[in-house]
Amino acid sequence: MDAQTRLKQIGMPRRNNELWTFFPVAKIPAPEFPEACADTADYSDETDFAALLPIAYNARPMQRDIADNANEMAMLKCNNDFGHTVLNIGKNAKASLEILDNKVAHKICAERFDIHVGENAQVHIFFANPADGVPLRFRHFRIVQEAGSKVFFSEIERGSGIKRTSLDAFLKGNGARLEIRSLNVLDSDDSVHHRITIRHEAPETESVQFARNLLNGKSNASYDGSVIVGQNCTKVFSSQLVNTILLSEDSSVSVKPVLKIYHDDVECTHGNTCGELDSEQLFYLTSRGIPEKTAKEMLTRAFAKELFMPLEVSPAKKRLEQVVESL
Numbered sequence: 320m321d322a323q324t325r326l327k328q329i330g331m332p333r334r335n336n337e338l339w340t341f342f343p344v345a346k347i348p349a350p351e352f353p354e355a356c357a358d359t360a361d362y363s364d365e366t367d368f369a370a371l372l373p374i375a376y377n378a379r380p381m382q383r384d385i386a387d388n389a390n391e392m393a394m395l396k397c398n399n400d401f402g403h404t405v406l407n408i409g410k411n412a413k414a415s416l417e418i419l420d421n422k423v424a425h426k427i428c429a430e431r432f433d434i435h436v437g438e439n440a441q442v443h444i445f446f447a448n449p450a451d452g453v454p455l456r457f458r459h460f461r462i463v464q465e466a467g468s469k470v471f472f473s474e475i476e477r478g479s480g481i482k483r484t485s486l487d488a489f490l491k492g493n494g495a496r497l498e499i500r501s502l503n504v505l506d507s508d509d510s511v512h513h514r515i516t517i518r519h520e521a522p523e524t525e526s527v528q529f530a531r532n533l534l535n536g537k538s539n540a541s542y543d544g545s546v547i548v549g550q551n552c553t554k555v556f557s558s559q560l561v562n563t564i565l566l567s568e569d570s571s572v573s574v575k576p577v578l579k580i581y582h583d584d585v586e587c588t589h590g591n592t593c594g595e596l597d598s599e600q601l602f603y604l605t606s607r608g609i610p611e612k613t614a615k616e617m618l619t620r621a622f623a624k625e626l627f628m629p630l631e632v633s634p635a636k637k638r639l640e641q642v643v644e645s646l
Contacts, residue, residue: 320363321356322374332368338485340369341541341573342512346455346481348427353377358403367514369457369485372429373401383638385412388435392634392638395432397421402430408468410437415635418446420453424588429457430496438492439467443635447475447642454480466492466521472499473627473635475642478509479540485514487574501530501627504646505538505570515544517557525556531626532563533619533646534570544589545577559589564596564622 320328332339332347350372357377365371378401385391387483394405396419408414421428436442442458462470476482488497503511517526532540546557563572577591596618604614624643630636 320361321359321405322362322365322371323352323356325362325365326337326350326352326368326371326375329366329368329371330352335416338366340512340543340575343390343510343645345482350375358474367485369429369483370431370459370461370487372457373431376401377431378403378431383407385409387411387416389413391415393417394419396429397428398614399450399478400425400428404430404432406432406434408434408436408440410465412437412440412441412442415633416442416444417635417638418444418448418458420446420448425453427455427457428453428512428542430459432458432460432466434460434462434470435463436464436470436636438465439471440465443470443471443473443633445635445638445639447474447486449477452479454580456480457485458483459485462488462497464488464490464492464495464497467494468492470498470599471630471635472497473630473639474500475502475504475639476511477504477646478506481510481512481518483514486493486516486554488515488517488526489520490518490526491520492524494523495521496525496527498527499529500626500630501532501542502534502623503534503540505533505540506535508537510539510541510622512541514544515542517544517546517554519546519548519555519557521646522551522553523555524552526558528559529626530561531623532561533566533623534563534572535566535568537567537569539571541573541575543575543577545579546587548578548580548582550581553584555582555585555587557585561591562622563591563593564619565593566619620644
């Protein structure tokens with residue numbers, strides 16, 4: 320079943336669909352597809368509207384193969400409203416992949432990334448783009464990991480408009496590890512939504528989800544994260560933590576962790592905190608002559624910077640920290 324047929328079968332997203340619980344689905348325009356779908360692959364198992372959208376619009380696929388044992392850095396940029404990128408990372412390879420925004424303003428953009436990570440490969444996927452003026456943006460990642468592979472997925476989102484990042488991960492090989500770190504810095508009526516599904520399909524796999532939000536104005540963020548641990552998947556470790564600082568009374572956050580565990584020898588945790596800037600820390604800084612505005616900026620920057628501190632020294636970490644320093 321091609322992407323267009325499957326999309327018509329699924330229908331437009333609705334709030335009662337668990338994939339779109341927190342998203343303002345009324346903002347999504349009805350699609351106007353080309354006459355035929357150029358990609359004739361079978362998408363009958365796909366359930367996410369956003370994952371199918373660029374394919375149904377005949378986005379020209381860009382494929383990149385990174386050879387076994389290679390060490391590469393690359394920047395990926397979609398030049399059209401709709402993009403489809405296919406990445407194959409070879410065994411024992413190391414790759415740093417920065418995703419850049421299309422600088423041309425459009426009403427809607429949708430991108431899909433299909434990423435296969437070979438045995439013992441290590442990949443850092445990251446983006447930290449400034450506000451791009453696109454009213455509605457979708458990014459969908461489908462990541463398949465083989466044994467011993469490590470994927471670090473890091474992002475910084477700053478307004479404007481409505482953005483949704485969805486990620487389906489399949490940890491298929493023993494010892495595979497996925498680490499997701501997301502920072503949202505929002506103002507005005509911006510909104511950013513995450514829909515994450517991680518499937519542990521092999522023993523001794525690990526996943527970490529760590530998100531932080533700095534929300535001002537009437538901004539809104541949501542984090543909908545599911546972890547599924549399959550049968551016979553012993554010694555799995557999974558954690559999810561979402562920390563939010565509300566900088567105004569009108570900002571809001573929604574968090575929904577879901578754990579589906581079909582084995583008893585696992586360690587899975589989740590947590591969520593939400594509050595204002597620490598009044599004692601703020602008082603400490605202002606009592607030493609630091610203006611209140613500067614003190615608040617120092618505290619919010621420290622809150623954001625801490626998210627990426629555990630990452631190994633790399634070009635990705637340097638880029639992320641540079642963006643945090645400029646917030």
